[in-house]
Amino acid sequence: MTNIRHPYLLFLGDAPDQLAAKTSIGVGQWRPEWCVGQVRLPGCKADSGFPDLSVDAAADRGAKTMIVGVVNRGGVFSNAWLAPLVRALERGMDLAAGLHKRLNDVPHLAEAARRHGRKIFDVRHPTEDFPIGTGARRSGKRLLTVGTDCSIGKMYTSLALEIEMKKRGMKADFRATGQTGVLIAGSGVAIDAVVSDFVAGCVETLSPANDADHWDLIEGQGSLFHASYAGVTMGLIHGSQPDALVMCHEPKRPHMRGLPHYKLPDLQHCIDVNVAAARLTNPKAKCVAVSLNTSALSAKAAERAIKSTEDKIGLPTVDPARTGVGRVVDRLARMR
Amino acid sequence: MTNIRHPYLLFLGDAPDQLAAKTSIGVGQWRPEWCVGQVRLPGCKADSGFPDLSVDAAADRGAKTMIVGVVNRGGVFSNAWLAPLVRALERGMDLAAGLHKRLNDVPHLAEAARRHGRKIFDVRHPTEDFPIGTGARRSGKRLLTVGTDCSIGKMYTSLALEIEMKKRGMKADFRATGQTGVLIAGSGVAIDAVVSDFVAGCVETLSPANDADHWDLIEGQGSLFHASYAGVTMGLIHGSQPDALVMCHEPKRPHMRGLPHYKLPDLQHCIDVNVAAARLTNPKAKCVAVSLNTSALSAKAAERAIKSTEDKIGLPTVDPARTGVGRVVDRLARMR
Numbered sequence: 001m002t003n004i005r006h007p008y009l010l011f012l013g014d015a016p017d018q019l020a021a022k023t024s025i026g027v028g029q030w031r032p033e034w035c036v037g038q039v040r041l042p043g044c045k046a047d048s049g050f051p052d053l054s055v056d057a058a059a060d061r062g063a064k065t066m067i068v069g070v071v072n073r074g075g076v077f078s079n080a081w082l083a084p085l086v087r088a089l090e091r092g093m094d095l096a097a098g099l100h101k102r103l104n105d106v107p108h109l110a111e112a113a114r115r116h117g118r119k120i121f122d123v124r125h126p127t128e129d130f131p132i133g134t135g136a137r138r139s140g141k142r143l144l145t146v147g148t149d150c151s152i153g154k155m156y157t158s159l160a161l162e163i164e165m166k167k168r169g170m171k172a173d174f175r176a177t178g179q180t181g182v183l184i185a186g187s188g189v190a191i192d193a194v195v196s197d198f199v200a201g202c203v204e205t206l207s208p209a210n211d212a213d214h215w216d217l218i219e220g221q222g223s224l225f226h227a228s229y230a231g232v233t234m235g236l237i238h239g240s241q242p243d244a245l246v247m248c249h250e251p252k253r254p255h256m257r258g259l260p261h262y263k264l265p266d267l268q269h270c271i272d273v274n275v276a277a278a279r280l281t282n283p284k285a286k287c288v289a290v291s292l293n294t295s296a297l298s299a300k301a302a303e304r305a306i307k308s309t310e311d312k313i314g315l316p317t318v319d320p321a322r323t324g325v326g327r328v329v330d331r332l333a334r335m336r
Numbered sequence: 337m338t339n340i341r342h343p344y345l346l347f348l349g350d351a352p353d354q355l356a357a358k359t360s361i362g363v364g365q366w367r368p369e370w371c372v373g374q375v376r377l378p379g380c381k382a383d384s385g386f387p388d389l390s391v392d393a394a395a396d397r398g399a400k401t402m403i404v405g406v407v408n409r410g411g412v413f414s415n416a417w418l419a420p421l422v423r424a425l426e427r428g429m430d431l432a433a434g435l436h437k438r439l440n441d442v443p444h445l446a447e448a449a450r451r452h453g454r455k456i457f458d459v460r461h462p463t464e465d466f467p468i469g470t471g472a473r474r475s476g477k478r479l480l481t482v483g484t485d486c487s488i489g490k491m492y493t494s495l496a497l498e499i500e501m502k503k504r505g506m507k508a509d510f511r512a513t514g515q516t517g518v519l520i521a522g523s524g525v526a527i528d529a530v531v532s533d534f535v536a537g538c539v540e541t542l543s544p545a546n547d548a549d550h551w552d553l554i555e556g557q558g559s560l561f562h563a564s565y566a567g568v569t570m571g572l573i574h575g576s577q578p579d580a581l582v583m584c585h586e587p588k589r590p591h592m593r594g595l596p597h598y599k600l601p602d603l604q605h606c607i608d609v610n611v612a613a614a615r616l617t618n619p620k621a622k623c624v625a626v627s628l629n630t631s632a633l634s635a636k637a638a639e640r641a642i643k644s645t646e647d648k649i650g651l652p653t654v655d656p657a658r659t660g661v662g663r664v665v666d667r668l669a670r671m672r
Contacts, residue, residue, distance in 0.1 A: 132594075133563055134563070135563025135564065135595050193531055193532075194531065196527065196532040196535050196571060197528040197568060200563065200565070200566070224570075227469055227616060227617050228469040228574075229469075230571065230616070231567040231571025231572075232532045232567060234560075235532065235568075236567075238563050238564075238566055259470070276609075280561060280563060280566070
C-alpha cells in the first residue's frame with residue numbers, strides 16, 4: 001500500500017490560478033499540521049497560505065515529501081518543474097503526484113530518484129496487486145460516503161467526519177480512494193485506476209479488520225447513477241461492507257457530471273438503491289445522513305435546502321462547510 | 337481491439353484431463369469451421385475431436401493462429417510447450433492464449449515472435465486504452481446475458497443465441513467479454529482485466545452503433561449479487577445499454593461461486609435489480625427470457641425445473657443445451 005512520509009512541501013509550480021493547484025492546496029487545508037511550506041515558481045497565481053520556501057529551506061525544516069498537486073495548461077509535465085523536483089530528490093525528499101502523467105515516466109526524475117534512493121508516488125497509477133474480494137465480514141465499523149453524482153462532496157464529507165470524530169476522542173480513520181484523498185491521507189489507493197476484478201478486494205484491503213468501536217471513514221467515488229462510473233461505485237460499496245452510508249448531494253446541479261443528457265436521480269430513490277446494494281455484504285447497512293453541498297446557494301437558500309431535505313428524507317441533513325457534521329457524528333456515536 | 341486470425345490450430349499440450357484443456361476444446365466446439373486440427377503432446381489426456389496434426393502439417397493446411405487454451409498443474413507455463421509454440425511462430429502462426437501467465441513474458445516466445453514478425457495475444461491482459469463511457473444512445477439492438485452467479489451459462493447462452501439467429505438470417509454478432517469468448521470470437525476484451533474507470537466505455541466500444549435491426553449478443557460477466565465482481569457486472573450492464581436481458585441461472589447451485597457464505601439471490605429479485613440497473617442507460621430495457629443450466633439434473637428433473645421457472649417468472653425459459661434457444665429468438669424477432 002502507498003505510504004507517503006510527511007512533513008510535506010506543497011509544490012504549486014507555475015499554476016495560473018487556484019484551481020490548477022487545487023490538489024496541493026487541498027492537502028494543505030486538510031493536513032496543515034503536516035505541511036512546512038509551499039514552493040511557487042515565477043508566474044504562479046495560486047496560494048496555499050503556507051510560507052514560501054525554497055526547496056533547500058524546506059529540506060532544512062525536515063520536509064520528507066514534495067506534493068506535486070498541480071496541473072498546467074494541457075495537463076502535461078512542465079519543463080519549468082524539473083529543476084525544483086530534481087532538487088527535492090537530491091535533498092532526500094520523495095515526490096508524490098496525482099497527475100495523469102506519471103512522474104516515473106519523466107526520465108530525468110526517474111533517474112534522479114534512483115540515484116538518490118528516493119521514491120516517486122504516482123498515486124493515480126497504483127502498482128500493487130490486490131486480492132479478489134471475499135465478502136467475508138470483518139470486525140470494526142465502516143462508513144462510506146456515496147452520492148447522487150461524482151464530485152459532489154464525498155471526500156470533503158469523509159474528511160470532515162474524521163476531524164469531528166477525532167475531536168470527540170472516537171477511533172476513526174479516513175480511508176482514501178481517490179488521488180487527492182491519497183495525498184491527504186498519505187496512504188490509500190486511487191480505486192478507479194484498479195483493474196475491475198479487484199476493486200472490491202482492494203477496498204477490503206484498504207479497510208481491514210479493526211477494533212469493534214473503530215470507524216473507517218471510506219471516501220466514496222462516482223455514483224450508482226453515473227453511466228460512466230457506476231461499476232467503480234458498486235465495487236466500492238461491496239468491498240466497504242458499510243454499516244453506515246452518508247448520501248452526498250448538490251441541490252442545484254443541472255445534470256450528471258460530464259453527461260448533459262443524464263438528470264440526477266431522485267434523492268430518496270438513490271438512497272434506497274445504495275442501501276440495497278450495500279446490504280449484499282452487510283445486511284445491517286443503512287443510510288444515516290444526507291450531506292448537501294450548498295456552495296452555489298446563498299446562506300438563506302442553503303438553510304432552506306437543508307431543512308426541506310431533512311423534512312422530506314427524514315434523516316439528519318448537514319452541509320459540512322456550513323453546519324459542520326456534528327449531528328451525523330451524534331448519530332454514529334449511538335450506533336453500537 | 338484484439339483481432340485474431342483464423343483458421344485456428346488448437347493446442348492441447350500435455351493436459352492431464354478434458355478440464356485442463358477446456359478453453360481450446362470450447363473454441364473447437366463453437367468455431368468448428370475455423371479449426372484445422374489439434375496438437376497434443378505425449379501424455380495428453382484431453383481430446384477436442386479434431387485431427388491430430390503436427391505444427392508443420394497444420395501450417396501447410398493454412399492455420400494462422402495457434403490457440404493455447406490449456407492449463408497444466410499449477411497454472412504455470414510448461415517447458416514442454418516451448419518447442420511447438422516456437423515452431424508455430426516460425427511457421428507464420430500467431431499465438432493466442434487465455435492464461436493468467438502472459439506468453440509475452442516468456443522470453444523465448446517473445447523473442448521468436450519478434451524475429452518472425454508474429455503476434456502473441458494474451459487475451460486475459462488487454463493492452464489497449466479505452467475511453468470513459470458516455471452513456472450516449474447508439475443505433476442497433478443489444479442483448480446482454482446476466483446471471484444470478486458467475487460461471488452459470490452466460491457465454492454458452494450468448495453463443496447459442498448467435499447460432500440460432502444466424503440460422504434464421506437475422507443480423508447478430510456475439511461480443512466477447514471473457515478470455516474464452518475472445519478466443520472463440522477472435523475479438524473482444526476480457527473485461528474483468530480492464531481498469532475499473534473504463535469498463536463501461538470499453539463495452540460501448542465493443543458494441544458500436546450498428547444497423548437498426550442488428551443484434552449485438554454481449555457476453556455477460558459475474559453477477560450484481562456476487563460480492564467479488566458486481567462492479568464489473570454493473571459497468572458491463574451500463575456500457576451495453578441492453579434492449580434485452582437474458583437471466584442465466586442454475587437451479588441447484590448451493591452457494592455463490594467461491595463464496596460459501598453467500599446464497600444465490602431469488603431469481604425474480606435478481607431480474608428486477610438487473611432490469612432497474614439497465615434502465616439507467618436504456619429506459620426500455622427488459623428481461624426477455626430465463627436460461628437455465630440444468631446439467632446437474634436428470635432429463636425429467638430438468639423438464640420440471642424449466643416448467644416451474646417459466647410458470648413462476650412468466651418468461652420463456654430454456655436450457656440452451658437441452659431445449660435450444662428458439663423460443664428466446666422468437667421473442668427477439670418480435671422486438672422492433
